[in-house]
Amino acid sequence: MRLLFDKNTWQEIFGSIGKNKTRTIITVIGVLWGIFIYIALAGAAKGLDNGFERNFETVAKNSLWAWTNRTSIPYGGFKIGRAVPLKVGDAEVLRNRIPEIEYIAPVNTKGVFGGEAALTVRGLKSNSYPVYGYFPEIAKMATQKIYDGGRFINEEDMEYSRKVCVIGERVEQEMFEEDENPIGAYIRVENVYFQVVGVHKFSQTTPFGTDGDIFIPFNTFKKLYNTGESAQFFTIAAYDDADVVQVEKDVKRVLKSIHRVHPDDERAIGSFNLGEIFGRIMGFAQGITFLSLIVGLATILAGVIGIGNILLISVKERTKELGIRRALGATPGEVRTLIILESVFLTMLAGVIGIILGAGVLSIINMMTASNTDFPYTNPTVPIPLVIGALLVMVILGTLIGLIPAQRAVSIKPIDALREE
Amino acid sequence: MIEIRDLHKSYQMGSNSLHVLKGINFKAEEGELVAIMGSSGSGKSTLLNILGMLDEADTGDYILDGVKIEKLSETKAARYRNKFLGFVFQSFNLINYKTAMENVALPLYYQKVSRKDRETKALKYLEQVGLKEWANHLPSELSGGQKQRVAIARAMAAEPKVLLADEPTGALDSTTSYEVMDLIQQINDQGNTILVVTHEEDIAHMCKRIIHLRDGVIVEDKKIDQVRASEYVQ
Numbered sequence: 047m048r049l050l051f052d053k054n055t056w057q058e059i060f061g062s063i064g065k066n067k068t069r070t071i072i073t074v075i076g077v078l079w080g081i082f083i084y085i086a087l088a089g090a091a092k093g094l095d096n097g098f099e100r101n102f103e104t105v106a107k108n109s110l111w112a113w114t115n116r117t118s119i120p121y122g123g124f125k126i127g128r129a130v131p132l133k134v135g136d137a138e139v140l141r142n143r144i145p146e147i148e149y150i151a152p153v154n155t156k157g158v159f160g161g162e163a164a165l166t167v168r169g170l171k172s173n174s175y176p177v178y179g180y181f182p183e184i185a186k187m188a189t190q191k192i193y194d195g196g197r198f199i200n201e202e203d204m205e206y207s208r209k210v211c212v213i214g215e216r217v218e219q220e221m222f223e224e225d226e227n228p229i230g231a232y233i234r235v236e237n238v239y240f241q242v243v244g245v246h247k248f249s250q251t252t253p254f255g256t257d258g259d260i261f262i263p264f265n266t267f268k269k270l271y272n273t274g275e276s277a278q279f280f281t282i283a284a285y286d287d288a289d290v291v292q293v294e295k296d297v298k299r300v301l302k303s304i305h306r307v308h309p310d311d312e313r314a315i316g317s318f319n320l321g322e323i324f325g326r327i328m329g330f331a332q333g334i335t336f337l338s339l340i341v342g343l344a345t346i347l348a349g350v351i352g353i354g355n356i357l358l359i360s361v362k363e364r365t366k367e368l369g370i371r372r373a374l375g376a377t378p379g380e381v382r383t384l385i386i387l388e389s390v391f392l393t394m395l396a397g398v399i400g401i402i403l404g405a406g407v408l409s410i411i412n413m414m415t416a417s418n419t420d421f422p423y424t425n426p427t428v429p430i431p432l433v434i435g436a437l438l439v440m441v442i443l444g445t446l447i448g449l450i451p452a453q454r455a456v457s458i459k460p461i462d463a464l465r466e467e
Numbered sequence: 468m469i470e471i472r473d474l475h476k477s478y479q480m481g482s483n484s485l486h487v488l489k490g491i492n493f494k495a496e497e498g499e500l501v502a503i504m505g506s507s508g509s510g511k512s513t514l515l516n517i518l519g520m521l522d523e524a525d526t527g528d529y530i531l532d533g534v535k536i537e538k539l540s541e542t543k544a545a546r547y548r549n550k551f552l553g554f555v556f557q558s559f560n561l562i563n564y565k566t567a568m569e570n571v572a573l574p575l576y577y578q579k580v581s582r583k584d585r586e587t588k589a590l591k592y593l594e595q596v597g598l599k600e601w602a603n604h605l606p607s608e609l610s611g612g613q614k615q616r617v618a619i620a621r622a623m624a625a626e627p628k629v630l631l632a633d634e635p636t637g638a639l640d641s642t643t644s645y646e647v648m649d650l651i652q653q654i655n656d657q658g659n660t661i662l663v664v665t666h667e668e669d670i671a672h673m674c675k676r677i678i679h680l681r682d683g684v685i686v687e688d689k690k691i692d693q694v695r696a697s698e699y700v701q
């Protein structure tokens with residue numbers, strides 16, 4: 047141990063490493079390549095992971111949507127093909143019966159699944175956009191990026207059925223001049239004046255979301271289109287730790303019982319489960335991370351074994367030198383330390399260079415993919431613990447591998463070492 | 468300074484055993500300069516290696532500077548070599564990637580001498596052997612005689628009690644051999660005990676005492692009048 051911190055020891059090691067340049071370089075390249083592959087792979091996998099995560103970041107990951115269709119099995123005295131009427135009040139029932147539900151909100155739309163998109167006019171400009179009737183809770187399920195100091199629909203808007211709206215970014219571009227501030231301005235939707243309170247960026251509020259749409263309070267929608275108590279679909283977010291697949295089943299079961307649908311009727315209630323899909327994608331990303339970890343570690347291992355090999359050859363080549371050292375008074379311990387420290391030092395040197403190169407390549411990839419938001423690839427970094435872990439693995443392996451040639455170097459008598467040609 | 472009693476050594480080669488040293492008795496006082504002679508294969512190197520603790524005897528006593536050397540661990544033996552013994556080999560045995568100075572400083576490193584002191588001391592001994600200007604040269608840039616002088620400087624740097632030289636002039640022409648012997652005589656003049664293995668009569672006569680080995684025993688041991696090597700060196 048004392049040797050480890052002795053300046054002389056290191057001078058001796060640097061001397062030996064520096065004067066055997068070819069050996070040093072070949073050895074270093076082996077491990078360097080290993081750690082480089084490891085960092086590059088792990089970082090790339092992490093980037094993919096982050097990329098997927100980013101694609102979903104605007105929406106609660108445990109989201110699902112449920113709607114109704116026509117029945118496909120006659121039940122409870124009703125004929126086949128009956129339209130199942132989804133009611134606003136069903137939301138309350140679902141919330142009460144399924145404790146895993148964190149948020150639930152009925153949604154009505156026009157121009158999304160049917161019906162004409164709403165004709166929207168401002169001055170001389172006009173276009174048609176789909177309209178969504180939203181509860182304020184929607185903002186909690188799907189993070190709405192609201193621009194220009196605006197806001198989302200709030201409780202008061204709901205209560206007083208205010209004629210306010212949040213417009214999509216594209217609507218803003220098409221209805222307003224570039225230097226105009228849309229907040230507070232009025233647009234005419236279906237011949238009714240609405241005050242713009244916010245502009246939202248494209249968001250995955252629903253799987254069908256765009257940025258060319260208009261959100262209005264649910265109650266306002268009700269009055270505008272006379273939808274009464276009916277709802278088109280529910281947006282549901284389960285708690286983070288809930289099993290979304292089970293929640294989806296429960297939602298369907300409860301809706302079937304409310305609306306007297308045969309329990310085996312698969313068609314009557316439709317749903318889309320983002321949580322499940324998200325889970326699958328993240329599982330895929332994790333698989334890649336794990337795979338890259340294994341491949342990287344295997345490569346490092348191969349590199350370290352390469353170091354061991356070269357050290358073994360070099361110890362054989364240096365038998366005479368080590369014999370001379372022992373004749374001059376080097377103890378077996380000192381010889382062993384020299385070899386092992388050489389091994390560890392070479393491994394570390396190679397490791398650090400590899401890490402730097404790997405990080406460099408990752409940041410280049412990052413720069414190239416930063417502008418491309420469609421490609422699911424963001425901020426490819428390797429977690430520090432993984433890097434430290436890799437270094438640790440290398441030091442340990444370097445020591446273990448160094449032990450073999452070190453033991454070999456001291457196992458023969460000094461006189462036999464000296465006799466070696 | 469050195470005393471051995473009834474020393475035996477055999478080499479095992481497969482099922483055959485070669486009895487090389489068959490009971491050596493020998494004593495050298497401090498400040499002696501002894502030549503060990505004998506035909507090839509008579510066991511001169513074997514004896515010297517045992518004295519240098521590079522090899523072990525099978526039986527017999529070995530007392531170095533009043534200390535009885537018995538079955539030592541390699542670590543202990545290494546410490547003794549470092550402190551008490553200096554070696555000069557026929558083939559020089561310099562480390563080829565180290566400069567002359569680094570080679571000379573190496574035994575001091577194993578004595579835990581600081582780098583600065585090592586360098587100062589190494590330079591001092593290189594100066595003694597007349598190679599101060601060659602301090603930063605690699606062995607490959609030196610002539611045979613120069614290499615052997617570096618090796619002698621290295622052996623002396625640790626200030627050993629006994630210097631053991633196995634055919635130090637074996638690879639050198641006669642002029643260079645005399646230069647090396649001149650150096651050895653000078654070191655001996657300073658009071659160092661030196662054992663030199665040699666084949667050459669003229670080299671042997673530059674020592675103060677000659678021992679003859681034959682068939683594993685000492686057959687002759689005589690004091691002689693020393694021939695000064697400086698007479699042949701200009």
Ligand SMILES: Nc1ncnc2c1ncn2[C@@H]1O[C@H](COP(=O)(O)OP(=O)(O)OP(=O)(O)O)[C@@H](O)[C@H]1O
Pocket residue numbers: 478479480485487505506507508509510511512513514
């Ligand atoms: N490691 C060894 N294994 C087996 N036999 C050995 C070994 N070293 C030396 N011998 C044998 O022991 C005998 C003495 O060898 P040694 O080297 O001591 O002779 P030497 O007197 O120094 O000869 P030379 O003048 O040629 O150097 C020789 O016959 C040699 O073959």
Ligand SMILES: [Mg+2]
Pocket residue numbers: 511512513633
């Ligand atoms: Mg010999």
